[in-house]
Amino acid sequence: MAVAKHSPDRTTARAPTAEHEDKHVQYVTAWVADQLFGIPIADVRDVFIIQSMTPVPLAPPQILGLVNLRGRVVTAISLRWQLGLPEPADRQRMIAIGIESDGESYGVIVDRIGEVLNLMPDTAAPTPFHLDSRWAGMSAGVHSLDDCLLVILNVSSVLAFSNDITAR
Amino acid sequence: MDELLREFLTETNEHLDVVDVELVRFERDPNDIDVLRNVFRLVHTIKGTCGFLGLPRLEAIAHAAESLLGRFREGKVEVQPEDVALILASIDRIKHIVAELDRTEAEPPGTDRDIIDQLEGSLTRPQEAARVARLAPTAEALPNEGERGGTRQPTIRVTVDVLEHLMTMVSELVLTRNQLLDLARRQDDPALMVPLQRLSHVTVELQEGVMKARMQPIGTVWQKMPRILRDLAVDLGKSIDLKLRGPETELDRQVLEFVKDPLTQLVRNAADHGIEVPAERLKAGKPERGTITLSAFHDGGSITVEVSDDGRGLDYQRIRRIAVGRGLISEVEAERLSDAAVSRFIFHPGFSTAQAVTSVSGRGVGMDIVKTNIDLIGGSVEVRSEAGRGTTFVVKLPLTLAIVATLIVGVAGQRFAIPQMSIMELVRVRPGQGDAVVEKLNDALVFRQRNELIPVIPFATLLGLTPQDGAITQDGFIVVIQIGRQRFGLLVDTVLHTEEIVVKPLNKRLRNLRCFSGSTILGDGSIILIVEPGGLVRMFEDYAESAVPTVEARPEPEPQWVEDDSEGPVSLLVFRAGTDMAKAVPLSLVTRLEEIDVARIEQAGGRLLLQYRGHLMPLVFADPAMSLQKEGRQAMVVFSDGDRWMGLIVDEILDIVEDELTVELVADRPELVGSAIVRGRATEILNVAHFLPLGHGDWLQREVAPQAVTRTVLLVDDSEFFRSMLAPLLRASGYRVLVADGVEAALATLALPRLVDVVVTDLEMPVRNGFDLIESLRAEARFAGLPIIALSSYVSPPMVERARKLGVVNFVAKFDRSGLVEALSAVLSARSRGVAA
Incomplete structure (x- = not known):
């Protein structure tokens, strides 16, 4: 997977053109509720549709279950839950962003996947201080796009949750 | 290569390795009994096994050598130098044949008449010179290439990491193969099946190979x-x-x-x-x-x-x-x-x-x-x-931690794998169908097994899949699990199948879940969780603390000998009938407790009868002073044996208690075993045997025993090959199997206070043979009624005679698997009829 170099070159914030690609960070974007989030492409292993999932009884509530991804066991985590948003009553089609952390595989479940965007990382605004603490903890900054804001997800904090909750 | 043949070759090669060393000592000190024993053992094992595998050449030579060695071992004849040479030549010949067998999967053509004649000659005309001279060229004429190669292979050192990585890869391969097979089954494409089958075989071989590489003595x-x-x-x-x-x-x-x-x-x-x-x-x-x-x-x-x-x-x-x-x-x-x-x-x-x-x-x-x-x-x-x-x-x-034999069960629509190692028994429970039932004791669920009450936890409740007080289906299976001193039953909805699964560790965020040790991917691609029995026990104890304190506080009885334990606590059903004094019967004899509408009870010829489960069940009063209630519901205790049923009419069921039973005998009351203090109250212990003939005249000819008792078979055989072949067979036939590798081990097992119902022993064993064992057993009064089945690879009339005299109930040829199962079933059913008569 291509890893975009962090560039000291100062250009405009929005320049998703091929010529400047090497100066930008690519983000895999995804929608949760009506918010756009971005994860640096270097942190993303793959994006996949979940066909079947095995729920784990007594697991922390943000762990939705285990998924077989080509012979690997992937732990599915609800980004909605992590953001303090309600779970939809019925998820028709689950889309997950595959992430590796400490040698273990996770699938972060999102509502839908957006485009891959090229953005200059150092033009991101810092996280507004009055953001919900849960959100603030997962945000590595906010990019202003033409039509919306994009929250850069801090992958390690998405996966950081206490695991001593043993019952729903 | 045939599985059995491969196992035979492996075992024989291992023995040959040992004997190689021993032979050196044998040459130096031919009368050393330990060395003789080892050599004898090798020859004996070969003989016992190759009859089964159909290897006449090996069998003949092994038999002749065994006879001669047997004489030396008994110390009747001094070993002469020429005998040593003869034995060495025999072993060399065996090696040669085994090496050929390894290479071609068949015995090489030819005859061993030369060696056998000399062995037999030595047996009949003990000391004779000049034999060595005749023998030597024969021994050297044997082709030698290959036989060393089979036992002394070059080795290579690899790091453990390499092995571990291989194991992980093989596990992945197994899973992928399973998925492919599953896919192919659905598509039904014959062109796919051939390469897939080949892949399947290669995978199995590879898996076995890597597993073997991980093994260490x-x-x-x-x-x-x-x-x-x-x-x-x-x-x-x-x-x-x-x-x-x-x-x-x-x-x-x-x-x-x-x-x-x-x-x-x-x-x-x-x-x-x-x-x-x-x-x-x-x-x-x-x-x-x-x-x-x-x-x-x-x-x-x-x-x-x-x-x-x-x-x-x-x-x-x-x-x-x-x-x-x-x-x-x-x-x-x-x-x-x-x-x-x-x-x-x-x-x-x-x-x-x-x-x-x-x-x-x-x-x-x-x-x-x-x-x-x-x-x-x-x-x-x-x-x-x-x-x-x-x-x-x-x-x-x-044997290994990477691959676990598990039982797949279904609970609340989800599947789980339970390691078979911790499963003691599996019991079908279904209310109102004559199967075992889960009963309620206060708010706790229990289940009767022989004379023990086993706490039952619905697995769904433990996993939080149903509300704590929600309706729990009592139609399902109880998986009886024993970990350490804790024994309990896990109530599950369905039992699907057994499967050897490759353990994948759980994500670290799930590792604090005490009830699961890992997950695995099944052939259909779905993931299932592997239950951790040890963690279940701890969860169960927490659960028990909140819900069933009385059951948890009870000390755990020894599992193996609950059946005939007179020292330990006994579960009693306490009821009132006729008089005010409480009466009790051992719970193990009770089939069911019922309350029946009096109107349903019929009278015929002075006897009380009840239409019950498609039978006419005779009813008997627990006390002669009793009479039927005029209306309403009548409590009764139902006893059954096979298709016979009897209802004992009582006034009121009081309790089920577990207590140490010290019975004082009562002289002139045949309906009582005696009286005892149960939970601080004087209680009459009813003699169930007295009441049964009142219902059925012929009942006493049959044993009154709880149903579905697992019989325990002690299998005595010196050959690991036979033990590992027969033990699973017997287990699959529903017996509990204990194994012993010789007479000493068998006697040690029998000396323990656990119930062995029948002994199956090999007659030909080194050191002390099967007859020794049978004689030792018959010498002790407590084993007088213990049925013994003899296994033998060959049978001679004097052997049969000797066995009959010792009361051996049956002779089974060593390789006749179905014959053995039939003999066991015949012996045990005859025994259960005979005991009570």
């Missing part, structure tokens, strides 16, 4: 024991010998890593606590030197390692006192507990019986850690002991 762990023990003995001022049996037994290296420390601790413990100081030993009439024996052997799908000493044995009274002193049990409980139950306290954290704290042990940190470590990998440890004769710790271990 347990001897590698034992190697340091002699030194440890020597140092200990010097420190403690004792003299101790160490005997190692079965050091070649192989275990997965991961398992070995785990048991290294527990085993060392057990040996230290035996040296410190078990073996007495020399003076004390001499005073007790024992040899000055104590012996600690380490033995390891395969037992079905697991490995058993025993650490035994010939020391003073456990001091049960002392353990009782300490347990009371530590507040673990009350004085009354201490009195009531059986020795076996008491012995388990030594695995309790912080429990030490050492008089003084020594540098070796006695700090109370050893045994509970031993147990914890062994439990951790799905093993178990038990202790048995005889005062003055020694203590044996029996450690059962899984």
Whole structure:
């Protein structure tokens, strides 16, 4: 997977053109509720549709279950839950962003996947201080796009949750 | 290559390896009985096995050599140098044939008449010279290439990491293969099937190969024991010998890593606590030197390692006192507990019986850690002991940790895998269908098994899949699980199948879930969770604390001998009938408790009858002073045996209690066994046998026993090959199987207070043969009625005669598997009819 170099070159914030690609960070974007989030492409292993999932009884509530991804066991985590948003009553089609952390595989479940965007990382605004603490903890900054804001997800904090909750 | 043939070759090659060394000693000292024994054993095993595999050439030569060796072993004939040469030549010939067999999967053509004639000649005309001269050229004429190669292969060292990585890759391959097979099955494309089958075979071979590469003999762990023990003995001022049996037994290296420390601790413990100081030993009439024996052997799908000493044995009274002193049990409980139950306290954290704290042990940190470590990998440890004769710790271990044999069960629409190692029994429960039922005791669910009440937990509730007080289906299966001293039943909806699964560790965010140890991917691609029985026990204990305190507080009876245990507590059904005095019957005899509308009871010819489950069931009053109620519902206790039923009419069911039963006999009341104090109240214990003929005239010709009793078979055979072939077969036929590798082991097993229903013994065994065993058993009154089935690879009329005289009930050819199963079933059903008559 291509890893975009962090560039000291100062250009405009929005320049998703091929010529400047090497100066930008690519983000895999995804929608949760009506918010756009971005994860640096270097942190993303793959994006996949979940066909079947095995729920784990007594697991922390943000762990939705285990998924077989080509012979690997992937732990599915609800980004909605992590953001303090309600779970939809019925998820028709689950889309997950595959992430590796400490040698273990996770699938972060999102509502839908957006485009891959090229953005200059150092033009991101810092996280507004009055953001919900849960959100603030997962945000590595906010990019202003033409039509919306994009929250850069801090992958390690998405996966950081206490695991001593043993019952729903 | 045929599985059995391969196993035979492996086993024989291992023996040949040993004998290679022994032969050197045999040459030097031909009358050394140990060496003779080993050589005899090899020849004997070959003979026993190749008859089964259809290898006449090997069988003939082995038979002739065995006969001659047998004579030497009995010490009737002195071994002459020419005999040594003859034996060496025979072994060489066996090697040659085995090597050919390995190469071509068939015996090479040719005859061994030359050697056999000489062997037989030596047998009839003992000492004759000039034989060597004739023999030597024959032996050398044998082609030698290949036979060394089979046993002394070049080796290569690889790092453990490489092996572990290989294992992981193979596991992945197995999973992928399973998925492919599943896909192909659905598509039904024959073009796909052929390469897939090939892939499947290769995968299996690869898996076996890698598994084998991970195996290490347990001897590698034992190697340091002699030194440890020597140092200990010097420190403690004792003299101790160490005997190692079965050091070649192989275990997965991961398992070995785990048991290294527990085993060392057990040996230290035996040296410190078990073996007495020399003076004390001499005073007790024992040899000055104590012996600690380490033995390891395969037992079905697991490995058993025993650490035994010939020391003073456990001091049960002392353990009782300490347990009371530590507040673990009350004085009354201490009195009531059986020795076996008491012995388990030594695995309790912080429990030490050492008089003084020594540098070796006695700090109370050893045994509970031993147990914890062994439990951790799905093993178990038990202790048995005889005062003055020694203590044996029996450690059962899984063969490997990477692949686990599991039972797949269904709960609340989800599937789970339960390791078979911890499953004792599987019982179908269904209300109102004549199967076992789950009953309610206060708010706790229990289930009757023989004369024991087993706490039952609905798995769904434990997993939070149903609300705590929601309707629990009582139609399903109970998986009886035993971990350490805790036994309980897990109620599941369905039992699907058994499957060998590759364990994948759980994500670290799920590792604090006590009930799961990992997950696996099944052939259909779905993931299922693997249940961790040890964690279930802890969850169960928490659950029990909140819900069923009475059941949890009860001490755990010894599982193996609940059936005929007269010392331990007995479950009693207490009821009132006629008089005010409470009456009771052993719960184990009771089939069901019923309340029947009086209007349904019919009278015919002065007898009371009830239409019950499609039968006319006779009803009998529990007390002659009773009469039927005019209306409403009549309580009754139902007894059954096969298709016979009888209802005992009572006024009111009071309780189910478990108590130590001391019965005082009552002289002139045939309807009573006697009276006893049950839970502080005088209670009449009913003699069920008195009431049964009142209902059915012929009932006493049959045994009144709880149904579905698992019969225990003791299988005695010196050949691991036969043991591992027959034991699973018998288990599959529904028997509980204990195995012994010889007469001594068999007698040791029988000496334990567990119930062996029938003994199946090989007649031809080295050292002491099957007849020795049968004679020893028949010499003891308590084994007089024990049925014995003899296994033999050949039968001669004098043998049959001798066996008949000893009361052997049946002769079965060694390879006649179905014959053995039939004989067992015939013996056991005849026995259950005969006992009560």
